[in-house]
Amino acid sequence: DSGVTQTPKHLITATGQRVTLRCSPRSGDLSVYWYQQSLDQGLQFLIQYYNGEERAKGNILERFSAQQFPDLHSELNLSSLELGDSALYFCASSVADSANYGYTFGSGTRLTVV
Amino acid sequence: AQKITQTQPGMFVQEKEAVTLDCTYDTSDQSYGLFWYKQPSSGEMIFLIYQGSYDEQNATEGRYSLNFQKARKSANLVISASQLGDSAMYFCAMREIGTSYGKLTFGQGTILTVHP
Numbered sequence: 001d002s003g004v005t006q007t008p009k010h011l012i013t014a015t016g017q018r019v020t021l022r023c024s025p026r027s028g029d030l031s032v033y034w035y036q037q038s039l040d041q042g043l044q045f046l047i048q049y050y051n052g053e054e055r056a057k058g059n060i061l062e063r064f065s066a067q068q069f070p071d072l073h074s075e076l077n078l079s080s081l082e083l084g085d086s087a088l089y090f091c092a093s094s095v096a097d098s099a100n101y102g103y104t105f106g107s108g109t110r111l112t113v114v
Numbered sequence: 115a116q117k118i119t120q121t122q123p124g125m126f127v128q129e130k131e132a133v134t135l136d137c138t139y140d141t142s143d144q145s146y147g148l149f150w151y152k153q154p155s156s157g158e159m160i161f162l163i164y165q166g167s168y169d170e171q172n173a174t175e176g177r178y179s180l181n182f183q184k185a186r187k188s189a190n191l192v193i194s195a196s197q198l199g200d201s202a203m204y205f206c207a208m209r210e211i212g213t214s215y216g217k218l219t220f221g222q223g224t225i226l227t228v229h230p
Binding site for chain 2 (some may be wrong): 002033042043045048056058088090092098100101102103104105107108110
């Protein structure tokens with residue numbers, strides 16, 4: 001157990017639907033990062049939150065949104081789902097925004113859009 | 115321009131032999147960190163080793179070592195005495211602080227297959 005909890009582990013849903021992915025960071029970590037891993041795009045950075053505030057945005061579609069709550073857990077909302085959104089979505093947390101620290105990853109949510 | 119380049123889509127190694135996975139990076143930051151992660155077929159991302167840009171010694175963690183050549187901007191992962199359980203995807207990643215708020219940028223990965 002890495003200490004980063006992601007739920008659900010698997011999700012199968014239909015095109016056009018909306019889903020919410022949940023992440024609880026490791027205790028003490030203030031930063032949460034979301035990544036999308038697909039076969040053709042590799043690991044793509046989506047968005048970062050630090051202590052409840054959005055810090056940086058990557059290749060996140062307008063149909064996607066995220067937030068970090070006061071208890072530091074984070075949710076990634078994916079709406080109007082398309083087949084191409086099928087991917088492994090990772091949440092990671094880090095104790096500090098320093099080059100000396102890596103991430104601790106959750107086990108991921110595998111999303112399949114049918 | 116690619117920030118992290120892993121030029122080997124796939125590598126094969128015999129069990130008990132050593133293997134080197136290549137990684138080159140591009141940054142204008144003076145302070146950065148280099149990381150290697152392992153992703154087995156089960157999907158989780160496992161941290162292996164870290165090298166700081168100011169570290170003069172190459173990092174080592176058990177059977178893993180990082181061959182850091184700063185002038186060449188390379189950070190190759192060396193796995194000694196390969197085991198069957200080392201078969202996985204390996205990602206090189208860089209963390210810059212200057213303009214990226216600490217996000218990790220990943221290479222495309224190298225699939226390592228260890229043969230018995």
